[in-house]
Amino acid sequence: MRGQNSFKYESQKLASWYFTVAVILFGAQLLFGIFGAIQFIYPSFLYDILDFSITRIVHINALVVWMLYGIIGAIYYLLPDEAGIETVGIGIAKLFFWILTLAVTVVVLVYLFIQIGPGKASTIWLITEGREYLEAPRWADIGVVVVVLVFLANTFLTAIKGRRTGILTVILADMIALAGLYIAGMFYTDNISMDQYWWWWVIHLWVEATWEVLVGAMAAYALIKVVDANRQVVEMWLWIEVAMLFGSGILGLGHHYFWIGTPEYWWEIGALFSALEPLPLIGMFVHVLYDWGKEKGLKSASGEDITSNNTPVLIWLVINGFGNFLGAGVWGFFHTLPQVNIYTHGTQFTAAHGHLAFFGAYATILIAMFYMAVQGKHGIKKLRATFATKMSIFLLNFGMLGMTVALTIAGYEQVLIERAQLGATWNAYFVAQNQEWMSQAYNWRLIMGFVMVVGFIYLAKDLLTISKNPKNIY
Numbered sequence: 037m038r039g040q041n042s043f044k045y046e047s048q049k050l051a052s053w054y055f056t057v058a059v060i061l062f063g064a065q066l067l068f069g070i071f072g073a074i075q076f077i078y079p080s081f082l083y084d085i086l087d088f089s090i091t092r093i094v095h096i097n098a099l100v101v102w103m104l105y106g107i108i109g110a111i112y113y114l115l116p117d118e119a120g121i122e123t124v125g126i127g128i129a130k131l132f133f134w135i136l137t138l139a140v141t142v143v144v145l146v147y148l149f150i151q152i153g154p155g156k157a158s159t160i161w162l163i164t165e166g167r168e169y170l171e172a173p174r175w176a177d178i179g180v181v182v183v184v185l186v187f188l189a190n191t192f193l194t195a196i197k198g199r200r201t202g203i204l205t206v207i208l209a210d211m212i213a214l215a216g217l218y219i220a221g222m223f224y225t226d227n228i229s230m231d232q233y234w235w236w237w238v239i240h241l242w243v244e245a246t247w248e249v250l251v252g253a254m255a256a257y258a259l260i261k262v263v264d265a266n267r268q269v270v271e272m273w274l275w276i277e278v279a280m281l282f283g284s285g286i287l288g289l290g291h292h293y294f295w296i297g298t299p300e301y302w303w304e305i306g307a308l309f310s311a312l313e314p315l316p317l318i319g320m321f322v323h324v325l326y327d328w329g330k331e332k333g334l335k336s337a338s339g340e341d342i343t344s345n346n347t348p349v350l351i352w353l354v355i356n357g358f359g360n361f362l363g364a365g366v367w368g369f370f371h372t373l374p375q376v377n378i379y380t381h382g383t384q385f386t387a388a389h390g391h392l393a394f395f396g397a398y399a400t401i402l403i404a405m406f407y408m409a410v411q412g413k414h415g416i417k418k419l420r421a422t423f424a425t426k427m428s429i430f431l432l433n434f435g436m437l438g439m440t441v442a443l444t445i446a447g448y449e450q451v452l453i454e455r456a457q458l459g460a461t462w463n464a465y466f467v468a469q470n471q472e473w474m475s476q477a478y479n480w481r482l483i484m485g486f487v488m489v490v491g492f493i494y495l496a497k498d499l500l501t502i503s504k505n506p507k508n509i510y
């Protein structure tokens with residue numbers, strides 16, 4: 037049965053709005069990434085119109101915002117399904133979607149057209165706070181808090197009234213932590229060490245604790261939906277992951293406190309706990325593959341159809357398991373010990389890790405959720421991968437891996453020449469940047485960026501059209 041809108045709940049329709057904005061911002065992120073990558077090679081590109089400082093801000097803020105839209109969308113999608121009732125206060129939830137989207141648009145227009153302000157408090161309030169990833173001006177910060185409070189009220193009231201599954205309980209607890217941490221990033225102080233100290237609470241504790249917990253919850257939900265995984269087993273994994281993530285992630289925060297003026301005991305704390313961080317990521321990887329394999333085995337033994345009911349979701353889930361482990365776990369572990377980080381800190385190596393981790397851990401699972409919504413929207417029983425699905429999977433992943441390899445080589449060169457050989461002086465930086473290996477790596481990053489853009493076009497096309505091709509659905 038294929039209607040234009042077969043969502044079971046209004047909340048899922050709202051989720052599809054969030055997903056639509058997320059995909060658009062993902063596209064904008066890639067576009068501004070390309071601008072930034074061109075500026076590395078031709079510094080005069082868009083000079084005085086959109087300087088690198090601006091392209092970079094838009095690139096990484098679009099990243100954070102599209103992922104938040106994806107996360108909120110995913111929760112509005114699974115919430116009524118898990119609770120068994122429509123989201124409480126759905127009308128207000130929809131209104132706040134529009135308020136948030138309007139605010140995001142204003143912030144982006146200000147980034148693009150006003151760009152910078154005088155060194156006064158008014159700039160922090162109206163234009164930008166100038167703090168990496170969280171550049172949004174203060175009025176928008178407060179707005180975000182209000183929107184999130186409404187979101188929390190919606191989710192809590194729904195879960196209290198409806199069925200409270202393990203997945204929902206984990207999400208609810210996690211949302212409080214996620215919202216609370218955002219407030220930690222809103223303190224204002226003139227002391228740069230103190231400012232960084234709190235800023236990392238948002239950046240690190242979001243991506244290495246609270247967002248990872250959400251990934252576990254989304255993977256659990258998706259596994260139940262697409263391969264009919266056993267809820268008890270999936271939820272058991274989820275609890276283990278939550279315990280491990282918080283166990284290592286909270287004190288793992290120390291790996292950002294090595295050189296910002298905090299006491300030296302952070303070297304030991306950061307080294308030990310952040311080195312443990314890959315463990316829960318291995319857990320997630322095993323979780324996805326184990327449950328998929330187990331359910332398949334059980335079904336084939338009883339002669340049932342062993343295909344999943346949504347191949348694109350399943351493929352992206354498996355990529356998420358690999359990507360999270362590689363980008364966050366392996367590339368993170370490489371530079372997390374202070375003995376190594378003293379050389380690699382802030383080099384292209386960091387950028388290599390940042391790219392693969394954000395993509396592998398979050399972009400992948402959110403793309404899986406987008407496909408889930410396509411299936412729900414059109415009431416499709418079984419959704420199969422199309423040519424465009426496969427092309428987008430190949431190009432997005434190949435492009436991202438290629439970019440990571442290029443930046444890793446650049447980082448290696450930078451560490452050897454700028455840091456180890458020449459002692460990290462001002463001059464050493466430029467000597468390293470002018471090496472051929474460095475410029476080759478920057479060229480490859482740009483080429484791989486274009487590969488990703490083509491992959492993104494396939495993805496957008498596929499999300500819009502996959503439901504229309506009768507060959508792909510049952």
Ligand code: HEM
Pocket residue numbers: 168243244291292310311313314364365367368369371372373377380381382383386389390391393394397398
């Ligand atoms: C999905 C999870 C993760 C994401 C999205 C992520 C992302 C990032 C990003 C974007 C940065 C650069 C921050 C900046 O601009 O200064 C960074 C830094 C860092 N990450 Fe991760 N990361 C994740 C997990 C991990 C894990 C599990 C480890 C360790 C095992 C790790 C170790 C580090 C270290 C040591 C730095 C500091 C690099 C430096 O000193 O320049 N990360 N991460």
Ligand code: HEM
Pocket residue numbers: 065066067069070071072073076092095096099386387388390391394395399481482484485486488489
């Ligand atoms: C078309 C593809 C892309 C290109 C050409 C690109 C390019 C760039 C450039 C030039 C920078 C600035 C680096 C610097 O300041 O040294 C950057 C930063 C960053 N990009 Fe991308 N990017 C792309 C896609 C992505 C994707 C898909 C993600 C995540 C899902 C991502 C996450 C980041 C992050 C987290 C940073 C900050 C890294 C740091 O501070 O270490 N980018 N990107």
Ligand SMILES: [Fe+2]
Pocket residue numbers: 240244288289291292
């Ligand atoms: Fe971290």
